Amino acid sequence: MSAWKTTHEHSLKIKTFDAAVPTVDRCLTSVRAGGMRVLVIEDEKATSFLIRKLLEMEFSATVEVAADWAGAKKSLLAGTFDVVTLDLMLPDGNGLELLSEIKAMDSHLPVVVVTGEGNEQACLAAFQRGMAGYVIKNGQMPSRLIEVVGNAAAAAALESSERARVGSEKYYRSLIDQSLDVILVVTPAGTITFASPVAGVFFGCDALDLVDRNIFDFLPEEDSGRLLEELSNLLVQPGTVGSAQLQVRRSDGGFRDIEALGKAFARESDEPYVVINGRDITERKRMERSLAELNECFLSLGASTRGNIDMIVARGLHILQGVLIVYTRGHRGERQSCVSCAAHPDHFLGFGYSEAFLVNPIECHEAPLPIEDISGFPGGNGIVAGARKAELESMLVYPVTMDGEMTGRLYLFYDKRVKISKERIEMMGMLTRALVIEEERLAHEQDLKDFIAIASHELRHPITVIKGYAMTLEQHNSELSEEHRAQILGNINKGADRLTRLVTELLDTSNIEHGGLEVFRREANIETLINRAVGQMYARGVKYEIDVYVEKGLGSRLADPVKLMIAMVHIIENAVNYSPAGTGIRVMACADGAGLKVSVLDRGRGVPLAERSQIFNRFYRADDVEHHSVPGIGLGLYIAKNIIEGHGGEIWCEPREGGGSIFSFTLP
Amino acid sequence: MSPGVPQGKLGELAEPRFKNPFRVVVVDDDPEMVKAIEVMLRIAGIDVKGAFSGVAGYMLARRELPDAIVLDIMMPDIDGYEVCRKLKLNPNTSHIPVIFVTARTGQEHIERGLSLGAQGYITKPFKPDELIDKLAEVTGSS
Missing domain, CATH: 3.30.565.10 (Histidine kinase-like ATPase, C-terminal domain)
Incomplete structure (x- = not known):
């Protein structure tokens, strides 16, 4: 079914909403109001005079007379007419043929045959050629002429107006067809009276099938309540615009998010209705939910850096809806290690074990590497080959860098083909930044441990020396010569100087570390x-x-x-x-x-x-x-x-x- | 002038604790530490010789065959564990008691030191008597 046909059929189901639709009566009134231009093709002067007078009097028409075929053609080419009256017996040709020629020039121009030949054959032939009416030159001609010409002119005006209306509607329909928005027209009770083709795609069915369904049937209870409230507000104040974010249950059971703008229109003759323009925001909402989850994950990070790294990796898998995540890490010469999480152990099948990622890592030095189709990815890299073996279909590798140095990689795998969107890559980037923060904390903690270990170790030396000499002096003071006592005191002093220098260095370092x-x-x-x-x-x-x-x-x-x-x-x-x-x-x-x-x-x-x-x-x-x-x-x-x-x-x-x-x- | 022997080495006393002095080799890469331990031991009447690296300490012990060896662990050339292992492998020195004197305080270090055949493990800082008593114990001089 073509887009136009679909729309055209819709148009049949839309209730008419234009109050000024023309009718035959309205057109006739308009014809009588004057301004009609008529070409009278008649060789008998008395008849043409009569016809002209009748039309001028009845319709205030502007009448032009042509006495033969040649004159008629000349007039038709030079002027524009609303109606033509045609005598079938012309001196220079057959009126029926002229009728055919006029219809060929403008099929919409009504031609009323006015003839003395009252036979059925001529009448039928004229009808077949598209004449609008038939008037016989007899006693009833004046009244008959007025009636037939008036009706023909009105019918032509109606037809012309209808043509314009259909043309205009076709144009606007095509605009709606091209629109990327979901467009619905609903009644206050929620009945859908119009659905654009995109709406069908969004709801997961043919747009035609949506018409006459109730929009509330597609919404979860909570969203139904909100929409009802929103619709009520709009209907109270027609012309105002309302908005709502709703979740729609598709015909396949899945859910999609829509951001809808609604505007109510009230009509005197009919019940009010609401036009809803909606945009599919499923992906945006999914990202928002993922971001909220990510945020919650970051907020729940605790004191244990290693525990935090495990949590970021595990929650990352869930948030990015993958089936396997592997973080290979190693910093400052530390032995490389892996932190991984899988939706199912089978996802490791192709790799054997997560440490396999350390053996032959994928090269991605500066930029993230998205691979949407693993089976079509060139090269036999161990990881890509492993992913193929484990029947994983898409993957994303993100480099983890600290101080400009690449310290690890974060791998994410999917068991179905997914589009690695910009947003997905950005989320992965956020995960890696969180990992880097934890790694920096870990490095800082290790630095602190080293610092304390080294400092305490260093301090033990001069303290041992000072304590050794001091206790010697204490225990053997009286036995020692004055010279030896002086030497021991000198050694204690040197030890204290060394201790002072060490403490000063440690304090200076501490000040530097704290930006002081x-x-x-x-x-x-x-x-x-x-x-x-x-x-x-x-x-x-x-x-x-x-x-x-x-x-x-x-x-x-x-x-x-x-x-x-x-x-x-x-x-x-x-x-x-x-x-x-x-x-x-x-x-x-x-x-x-x-x-x-x-x-x-x-x-x-x-x-x-x-x-x-x-x-x-x-x-x-x-x-x-x-x-x-x-x-x-x-x-x-x-x-x-x-x-x-x-x-x-x-x-x-x-x-x-x-x-x-x-x-x-x-x-x- | 106080009693004592003014011309003698620092720490030498007229009436030391041990009448029959025994000989100890002290190995530590910190010269100040070696000097301080020398003074502490000499006052007790112990004959002390010092070395400032693992290799020098091992050579000195092999040459002197002292009654005991005081050994630091962390030294730049070969560490104290390695010196102890070599001494215990050498039939001429395997009988010499080794006492580690070190700033390494962890239980794993103590266990490792003792597992190599050392007779004592003293952590810095220590009281002079702590080391002297341990030396007396391992040399049977007390």
Whole structure:
């Protein structure tokens, strides 16, 4: 059934709503009101005169007379007429043939035959050629002519009006057919009197079958109540627009969501009705529900990061309506692991076990990879092959990145072909962001554990030394010589200094971690600062020769002198710690444009290229930090870097010609 | 001038706890720690030699064949567990009692240390007498 036919049939079921529909009576009145143009084709002058007078008097018509075939044709081509009267006996041709010719020119033009031939054959022939009426030239001609011409003109006017109306309706029907909206016309009781083709698609049946059904039959109870209330409101105030979001039960039992706008029209002659324009918002509502679920999932996250990761993965599967989800994770050199959830264990069949995802992961470095048709996806990647084996049909892979580094992937599978919409990908993105937040928390917790483990371990050493000497002194004070007592006290003091430095480093680190490293700038003489830092190193008993070269006239810079000196001490201490005995250390300072550059040069073991970017990380020596052949806790360069960057400067490390390293920093 | 031996090593007393001194090797990569333990033990009359790495400690123990070894665990070259394992495998040193002195406090570390044949596991910080009593016990000097 074509779209037009469907619509046309609908039109039969729509109650007429145009109050000004023309009728024959109305048209006749209109014809009598004047303005009709008539062509009279008549060779007898007396008859044509009579006809003209009759028409002018009765209809106030404008009459033109043609006395023969040639004149008639000339008039027809030159003018426009509402009615033609035609004598069948013309001097230059057969009136019947002229009738045929006139109808061929304009089939809608009514032609009334006025003839002296009163035989049936001529009448039949004229009818067959489409004449509108037949008047015989006899005593009844005047009254008969007026009647026949009037009726013919009225019928033509009606037909013309009907043609215009049908043409116009056809146009508007086609607009409705093309509309993507669901269009319904319902009565106050909910009876559907019109349904657009899209409405049929939406309700899951032929649009024709919706007509005369009740719209409330398609709605759940709660939505029925709302619609009823909305319709009542609209009907109280016709012309106002109401809206509602409703769930519609389709003929196949499924549900779809519609956003409907309604407007009531009241008519004097008929009961009011409501036009409903609806839009299918099923997908939007599904996304909204999924987002709400996602939100609820995020709100229910608890204190356990690992528990949260499990929950995000499991709820993600449900929210995105997949059958299998696998999250492969691994961060900061941590062993890679999998968190997975399946609607049914069979969904793992193709892969064997979730760890298989770690063996040969799908490449998706920056962008998510949607695969709507797994069977048609090229390549024999283990995961795609596994998915085929498990009869999974669509999948989506989303990269999980932390600090610009890809740390994992989130795989989602469907056992039927689905469209991986933009919204679905965005939801997956939200899941991965939630996972990243949990991973960051996990990393932070691990950092804290490391920090506490390392700090407590480090603190035990100087405490052991101090406690050992102090107890020795306490127990054997009187037995010890004054010289030995002084030595022990000196050792206790050194131990306390070491403890102080450790605690200071830990506190500085804690401040940096909490964004509390504040820089208080004032005029600071760089040479003085460097000399003080070197002096502090000597005061600790450093046996290395430390040379200082400062460019003449370097003067002062705006800097935090206390923190800048701490940074310099850490950099020089690093050089001391890693330099073999007997080698010298050099500190150089010079102007660098408007700024300043300070370098510390050593002859130590150097820093391999791969480690140069990591050397300033917190606990960089973490694997080595529990050893004490090199004193310190692995925080010195981290603190120095933060101080320099806090000043807007840069710090880096490079190899020194002839062996060793150069640690440099600049200040703007 | 107080009593004592001013010219002697730090910690040497005229009247130490042990009249028949025994010999101990102390292995720790922190020189300050080795020095402090040396002083604590010397005061008790124990003869002490120190080493600052796992390898140096193992070599020193093999050469000196001391009456006991005080061993740190976390050292940069080979760790204390490995030193202990080697000592226990070597017939010349397998009889020497080993006491771990370490900042590692976890039960798993203690169990691992003892499973390697060590006779004691002391966590830092400790009281000098705690170590001295343990050494006396394992060397049969008390």
